[in-house]
Amino acid sequence: MKGVEFLVALLLLALASKLASASDPSPLQDFCVAVNDTKDGVFVNGKLCKDPKLAVPEDFFLAGLNIPGNTSNQVGSMVTQANVQQIPGLNTLGISLVRIDYAPYGGLNPPHTHPRATEILVVVEGTLYVGFVTSNQENRLFTKVLYPGDVFVFPVGLIHFQFNIGNTNAVAFAALSSQNPGVITIANTVFGSDPAINPDVLAKAFQLDENIVKQLQSRFWWDNN
Incomplete structure (x- = not known):
């Protein structure tokens, strides 16, 4: 009897391990343009999507990331997002983009996390002091000073920040591994x-x-x- 119970326990552990390692399936179609109503929508991958025959180039397009964000605020930075809210064609594709503008010395993108995405950031203008902190119990701080052309990665879910230590405006672009990474x-x-x-x-x-x-x-x- 004890042998049977042991085998059952092993099977349950194996099943739990399998479920824990499961992930969202890969898209089963070229794209799945998000829509907010059911008039022309079909369910694909659990999302409400526009009929592919009705998709247009504008579903995959966003203009304006060349325009500087207004940094005249308390933290001296502005994030301009390009995620599924702005580009419905990103739905199910697992990626998004942001532009971040920083005021001269002191412009700060405050400590924050993205619960659903890893972030990879590239500096276009200025000098940024960036960093992230690992989870308990270590709470180790990783920091780096970045210059134009430099790239830094912030792992998913970890608290991170960017701070302009230069005397001019700074600009960075970041890609995130989610269509809607959250902040x-x-x-x-x-x-x-x-x-x-x-x-x-x-x-x-x-x-x-x-x-x-x-x-x-x-x-x-x-x-x-």
């Missing part, structure tokens, strides 16, 4: 949630006086995306 800006999320997180929780988590936490929660947290 969680740490300060905005923790201190700017709606409704607010109980100050007692944050005071203990950050080892801060509760009045300081309340002051941080009262600030306007800028979203540069």
Whole structure:
């Protein structure tokens, strides 16, 4: 009896391992242009897609990434996105793009994460100090100063940032391994949630006086995306 139970346990572990390693299937068609209504849509790969016969070049096109973003804000940066929200033809293709503009010295893309994507960034103009932090328990910081033409990778889900240390504007482009990578800006999320997180929780988590936490929660947290 114990032998049977042992075999069953092994089978369950094998099945769990198989499920844990499963991933989304590759697209079964050339493209799957996203649509918001069912009038001309068909379900493919679990997504509502435009009938391929009705697809047009504009479904795969976005203009304007040559236009600088407005960096006149609290953090001195602006992210211009090119994901499935702007380019419906990206649906199911697992990739997107952003342009990031940074104000002269001090322009910051604040610490944030992309829950669904690895990011690869290339600097076009200026000088950026960039970095990411590994997960618990190590919390190791990887940093680098980047110049035009330099490339840096931020692994999926890890907190990372970019900071303009030059005296001129800086520009970078980044590709992300998701059609909709998502972004969680740490300060905005923790201190700017709606409704607010109980100050007692944050005071203990950050080892801060509760009045300081309340002051941080009262600030306007800028979203540069």
